[in-house]
Amino acid sequence: xxxEIKNVAKRFGGFVALDDVSVSIPSGQLTxxxxxxxxxxxxxxxxxxxxxxxxxxxxxxxxxxxTDLPPQKRNVGxxxxxxxxxxxxxxxxxxxxxxxxxxxxxxxxxxRVEELLAxxxxxxxxxxxxxxxxxxxxxxxxxxxxxxVQPTVLLLDEPFGALDAKVRKExxxxxxxxxDEVHVTTVFVTHDQEEALEVADExxxxxxxxxxxxxxxxxxxDQPANDFVMRFLGPVTQLGDRLVRPHDLQIxxxxxxxxxxxxxxxxxxxxxFEIRAxxxxxxQIVTVTLTRNEFLSLNVEAGSTVQVRVAPQIxxxxxxxxxxxxxxxx
Ligand SMILES: Nc1ncnc2c1ncn2[C@@H]1O[C@H](COP(=O)(O)OP(=O)(O)OP(=O)(O)O)[C@@H](O)[C@H]1O
Numbered sequence: 001x002x003x004e005i006k007n008v009a010k011r012f013g014g015f016v017a018l019d020d021v022s023v024s025i026p027s028g029q030l031t032x033x034x035x036x037x038x039x040x041x042x043x044x045x046x047x048x049x050x051x052x053x054x055x056x057x058x059x060x061x062x063x064x065x066x067t068d069l070p071p072q073k074r075n076v077g078x079x080x081x082x083x084x085x086x087x088x089x090x091x092x093x094x095x096x097x098x099x100x101x102x103x104x105x106x107x108x109x110x111x112r113v114e115e116l117l118a119x120x121x122x123x124x125x126x127x128x129x130x131x132x133x134x135x136x137x138x139x140x141x142x143x144x145x146x147x148x149v150q151p152t153v154l155l156l157d158e159p160f161g162a163l164d165a166k167v168r169k170e171x172x173x174x175x176x177x178x179x180d181e182v183h184v185t186t187v188f189v190t191h192d193q194e195e196a197l198e199v200a201d202e203x204x205x206x207x208x209x210x211x212x213x214x215x216x217x218x219x220x221x222d223q224p225a226n227d228f229v230m231r232f233l234g235p236v237t238q239l240g241d242r243l244v245r246p247h248d249l250q251i252x253x254x255x256x257x258x259x260x261x262x263x264x265x266x267x268x269x270x271x272x273f274e275i276r277a278x279x280x281x282x283x284q285i286v287t288v289t290l291t292r293n294e295f296l297s298l299n300v301e302a303g304s305t306v307q308v309r310v311a312p313q314i315x316x317x318x319x320x321x322x323x324x325x326x327x328x329x330x
Pocket of ligand 1: 012017035038039041043044189
């Protein structure tokens with residue numbers, strides 16, 4: 001394990017920001033700290049970095065007890081949402097900074113910076129000032145700067161948080177590829193479940209100062225430990241007293257089965273390739289998502305009466321033996 005967080009607690013006045021948090025972060029992986037705003041993610045990251053002290057508990061980094069070490073002795077690199085670059089220094093000098101203060105030989109600095117700028121695809125911007133870069137390019141420069149001193153751990157606090165949706169998406173794909181090349185143990189904070197699911201090897205879900213679940217994106221999505229994780233990781237709807245994903249529901253227009261709930265389609269919304277059908281039963285409004293083709297083959301419209309059920313774990317359609325009547329949404 002690269003980072004061991006053991007029974008860490010942190011209060012701000014009377015407010016409990018972290019309540020007995022224990023997490024093991026494996027070496028070489030990309031781990032996301034995911035959760036709603038104010039849940040304690042940044043506080044945990046800052047405690048790993050040494051920027052904040054835990055009231056109790058311990059932090060080990062690569063087998064070394066780092067609990068009482070100052071940030072500069074932990075060999076960690078950071079990138080924050082609003083990265084403070086040296087405005088008057090070129091991109092090259094910004095990336096070189098950590099190596100220069102460590103008094104590395106000039107030739108080594110030059111070749112290392114060139115290598116890093118190539119890694120983050122900023123070679124042609126080496127002589128620009130940070131103000132002449134786009135927001136996404138600036139964050140890539142920040143990553144190159146953090147990597148320059150070869151940290152054992154890279155800590156990213158919402159590094160793409162201030163960027164627009166399209167650039168964020170590009171940068172998260174880029175971060176994944178970069179990590180596949182560099183393999184430095186990386187912990188990043190995000191409140192965006194899609195970002196965590198897409199990028200992380202492992203996700204730690206943090207809410208109200210506690211760890212709700214730790215697992216791979218698949219584990220969390222398919223086997224959420226509780227309703228909080230299930231709600232946080234993706235869309236949910238309720239059918240009877242079951243909390244389910246809208247795409248795990250089926251609808252059909254055949255004769256009702258004991259497992260079915262009868263309802264009327266009260267709204268149909270198209271979102272890209274998906275159709276979201278709102279179905280009003282005797283006591284609930286249930287949301288079902290289907291692909292467009294699945295929806296079209298049902299031959300229903302607003303006002304139609306349909307049967308809704310949770311897709312059986314086994315083969316969809318086996319309950320009636322008539323696959324054409326039962327559709328499992330993607
Ligand atoms: N220095 C501080 N003094 C007082 N309260 C603080 C301090 N730092 C954080 N907090 C509080 O601790 C709680 C956890 O904050 P933290 O920044 O860790 O949450 P977060 O999960 O990272 O949320 P966000 O995504 O909004 O940054 C919040 O309620 C915050 O107001």
